Amino acid sequence: MKTEERPPAAPPPEPDLPPRRLQWAEQLRDLGYRLLAPASSLVFAAVVGTVVILLVQRSVEDLGDVAGAMWSYGVENKDSLAFIFGRATPLILAGLATAVAFKAGLFNIGVEGQYAIGALSAAVAGSQLRAPTLIHLPLTVLAGMAGGLLWALIPALLRVYRGAHEVISTIMMNYVANGVLLYLLSGPLKDLNQPGDVDQLRTEPIQETAQVGRMVGFFNSLGFNFRPSAPLTWFFLFALVAAVVYALTIRRTRFGYELRVLGTNPRAAEPSGIRTNAMFMKAMLLSGAVAGLVGLPEVLGLEGVMKIDYVRGFGFAGIAIALLGRNSGLGIVAAALLFAFLDRSATGIELRTEVPSEVIIILQGVLILSIVVAFELVRRLAARRRLQETHERA
Amino acid sequence: MPEIFGQLLGVAVIASLIRAFVPLYLATLGALFNERSGIVNIGIDGMMIFGTWFGAWGSLRYGPVAGLLVATLSGTLVALVHAVATVTFRVDQIVSGVAINILALGVPRFLSIVAFGEGQETQSPAVPSLPTINVPELGAISPVVLLTIALGVAAWWVLNRTVLGLRLRSAGENPRAAESLGVRVISMRYAGVLISGAFAGLAGGYLSVELVGQYTEGMNQGRGFIALAALILGNWSAIGVAFSCLLFAWTEALTVYLRVDWINNAFIASLPYIVTLVVLALFSRRVRPPKAVGQAYEAGSPV
Numbered sequence: 001m002k003t004e005e006r007p008p009a010a011p012p013p014e015p016d017l018p019p020r021r022l023q024w025a026e027q028l029r030d031l032g033y034r035l036l037a038p039a040s041s042l043v044f045a046a047v048v049g050t051v052v053i054l055l056v057q058r059s060v061e062d063l064g065d066v067a068g069a070m071w072s073y074g075v076e077n078k079d080s081l082a083f084i085f086g087r088a089t090p091l092i093l094a095g096l097a098t099a100v101a102f103k104a105g106l107f108n109i110g111v112e113g114q115y116a117i118g119a120l121s122a123a124v125a126g127s128q129l130r131a132p133t134l135i136h137l138p139l140t141v142l143a144g145m146a147g148g149l150l151w152a153l154i155p156a157l158l159r160v161y162r163g164a165h166e167v168i169s170t171i172m173m174n175y176v177a178n179g180v181l182l183y184l185l186s187g188p189l190k191d192l193n194q195p196g197d198v199d200q201l202r203t204e205p206i207q208e209t210a211q212v213g214r215m216v217g218f219f220n221s222l223g224f225n226f227r228p229s230a231p232l233t234w235f236f237l238f239a240l241v242a243a244v245v246y247a248l249t250i251r252r253t254r255f256g257y258e259l260r261v262l263g264t265n266p267r268a269a270e271p272s273g274i275r276t277n278a279m280f281m282k283a284m285l286l287s288g289a290v291a292g293l294v295g296l297p298e299v300l301g302l303e304g305v306m307k308i309d310y311v312r313g314f315g316f317a318g319i320a321i322a323l324l325g326r327n328s329g330l331g332i333v334a335a336a337l338l339f340a341f342l343d344r345s346a347t348g349i350e351l352r353t354e355v356p357s358e359v360i361i362i363l364q365g366v367l368i369l370s371i372v373v374a375f376e377l378v379r380r381l382a383a384r385r386r387l388q389e390t391h392e393r394a
Numbered sequence: 395m396p397e398i399f400g401q402l403l404g405v406a407v408i409a410s411l412i413r414a415f416v417p418l419y420l421a422t423l424g425a426l427f428n429e430r431s432g433i434v435n436i437g438i439d440g441m442m443i444f445g446t447w448f449g450a451w452g453s454l455r456y457g458p459v460a461g462l463l464v465a466t467l468s469g470t471l472v473a474l475v476h477a478v479a480t481v482t483f484r485v486d487q488i489v490s491g492v493a494i495n496i497l498a499l500g501v502p503r504f505l506s507i508v509a510f511g512e513g514q515e516t517q518s519p520a521v522p523s524l525p526t527i528n529v530p531e532l533g534a535i536s537p538v539v540l541l542t543i544a545l546g547v548a549a550w551w552v553l554n555r556t557v558l559g560l561r562l563r564s565a566g567e568n569p570r571a572a573e574s575l576g577v578r579v580i581s582m583r584y585a586g587v588l589i590s591g592a593f594a595g596l597a598g599g600y601l602s603v604e605l606v607g608q609y610t611e612g613m614n615q616g617r618g619f620i621a622l623a624a625l626i627l628g629n630w631s632a633i634g635v636a637f638s639c640l641l642f643a644w645t646e647a648l649t650v651y652l653r654v655d656w657i658n659n660a661f662i663a664s665l666p667y668i669v670t671l672v673v674l675a676l677f678s679r680r681v682r683p684p685k686a687v688g689q690a691y692e693a694g695s696p697v
Contacts, residue, residue, distance in 0.1 A: 052504075056508050107488055107492070109492065158671070158675050158678075162674070162675040162676075162678055162679065163678040163679040164671075164674035164675055164678040165674075165678070167436055167488060168619055168622050168623055168670070168674060169671055169674055171616065171619045172616075172619065172623075172667040172668075172670050172671050172674075173667075173671075175615075175616055175664060175667040176664045176667050176668060176671075178664075179660045179661060179663050179664030179667075180660070180664070182660040182663075183660035183661060186660070313499070316495075316496050316499065319492055319496070320493075320496060323489065356503075356504055356507040356508065356512075356515075358500055358503045358504035358507060358515070359504060361499065361500025361501075361503065361504065362497070362500050362501055362504055364496070364500065365493060365496045365497035365499075365500055365501065366497070368489075368492075368493040368496060369475070369479060369490065369493040369494070369497070372479070372485045372486065372490065372493070373479055373483050373485055376483050376484060376485050377483070
């Protein structure tokens with residue numbers, strides 16, 4: 001459908017505004033409402049975690065031990081922050097990838113498969129091309145994005161042209177990605193210098209010119225005292241910049257505006273001159289391209305190679321992070337840091353206590369469910385208050 | 395060529411088709427109930443995973459019959475979480491389902507360590523199965539196969555020939571009209587989701603207790619999602635899904651028996667997922683989902 005380009009409609013004239021000071025108070029209360037939901041769901045998740053630990057261990061001392069271990073590994077240990085920043089890096093990227101699709105009202109559950117293919121494409125470009133860093137590294141990163149985009153292209157096309165719901169198709173693509181990965185790493189792309197065991201499969205190592213260094217020196221020059229081997233790469237900075245770019249794109253550009261209209265009111269999108277199908281395509285492909293970056297900190301930074309047993313699960317965590325962060329750039333960074341902290345403290349629980357560290361995975365799952373319920377409850381609360389006020393004013 | 399035909403339709407393939415059909419059909423019947431009542435349940439895969447774990451655990455402790463019952467119950471309880479979130483709190487149905495699937499990635503691992511001990515986080519010990527029934531040609535068959543067929547007939551009868559089925563379907567087609575005629579939409583939707591969880595739990599229980607005789611992590615292999623595709627292909631009808639599940643079960647059976655030199659095994663393993671994508675591409679627009687599926691409903695609210 002071809003419609004004239006026209007500027008977004010002017011907002012309707014505001015009814016008689018309350019005095020300015022009241023507006024301030026209202027804004028403050030809105031902020032309170034907005035923080036109430038994440039805060040209450042964090043408390044709820046902590047309560048569930050406590051109950052689970054008590055059910056398993058039946059003693060309150062263990063509870064103290066778990067809290068102590070979480071504190072000493074998550075906060076006190078001198079490398080904690082390096083680990084948390086490093087872990088947050090792929091989580092931020094995965095959260096952003098999911099959020100771009102969410103903004104358009106699309107569910108990209110396929111970040112998991114998209115980053116597998118993205119990491120593999122980057123590993124091929126990184127190990128096979130020969131070029132100076134200035135050309136090689138950007139090309140490798142682009143190859144990663146292209147891989148993720150390619151894997152999102154099929155569900156995007158199926159959705160736009162065949163009406164297939166993207167939830168099922170992206171999940172199917174995750175399984176196909178597994179098969180493709182196994183096939184390519186056990187055959188065409190296998191590093192012949194490595195033993196043939198299935199769990200040892202990997203690509204050839206990434207060239208020096210496509211590797212990304214650790215950010216440890218930078219932080220230590222700021223007064224931190226991280227170990228040189230701490231798992232923190234320059235991709236952390238890259239992820240933060242990506243979050244800022246995302247936030248600006250959503251808020252300040254025409255693309256972001258159209259994305260938001262599509263996500264909040266799909267029926268209004270077409271009449272207001274937004275080409276829905278083109279936007280669905282763009283949102284899904286952008287989401288896939290960003291997802292293609294998720295595996296790069298590991299492949300180009302920490303490991304210097306793509307292995308069959310690369311770290312999995314960031315795609316699913318990304319969904320939780322986008323939900324927890326309410327699809328906002330700042331929120332996603334905060335949620336990713338929280339999840340990274342939980343991952344880090346899981347190590348402490350593992351090493352210091354008898355409680356299985358998997359309790360952290362339960363916490364993360366509970367968090368997602370409680371956050372969506374909490375947002376709904378807070379929304380109702382706020383709506384009721386507003387209705388009351390309107391009545392009072394009348 | 396004849397050899398390939400033997401591979402595609404031989405007795406061995408039929409036997410493994412039946413084994414693949416049971417969990418898929420059970421899960422799809424479950425999905426049929428929740429979607430006809432108007433609620434989307436993406437979490438069906440997670441409910442199956444809970445079923446696989448609790449089935450193995452129950453069978454290990456109290457025997458295979460109890461194992462299947464515990465599996466069914468676990469699926470129902472997880473479905474209750476989904477129902478409370480989506481029907482009562484009217485949370486986005488897909489978000490809630492995704493959350494349940496993520497829980498299903500972590501909780502069984504935790505439970506395994508607690509129940510089976512350290513170092514056993516991804517699998518259970520071998521668990522007892524039900525005694526099998528011998529069928530000529532096909533060999534030993536699990537009694538759950540017969541139960542599945544009976545449940546399939548029962549599901550068709552309940553949905554299409556009873557008052558309960560009519561009310562449940564009306565909640566998924568036009569909840570407001572249904573309520574004005576005295577149907578309790580909220581109860582119907584709860585019923586739809588809980589029945590769905592029970593079916594999914596039983597499907598998972600069949601996998602661990604009957605098919606494999608052990609719980610292993612990831613053994614469900616996304617069957618819950620394939621069930622959702624089978625539901626679409628079956629056009630939300632109890633009879634239609636029997637045929638669509640046969641098709642998907644057949645492709646899964648082929649991954650076990652099809653060995654062709656020019657196709658790599660990694661690709662054959664991906665076959666059910668690729669077939670699912672193709673089916674979605676071909677049929678998503680030709681079918682008619684329940685009208686109000688996926689829409690939250692607030693009882694008694696003004697229009």
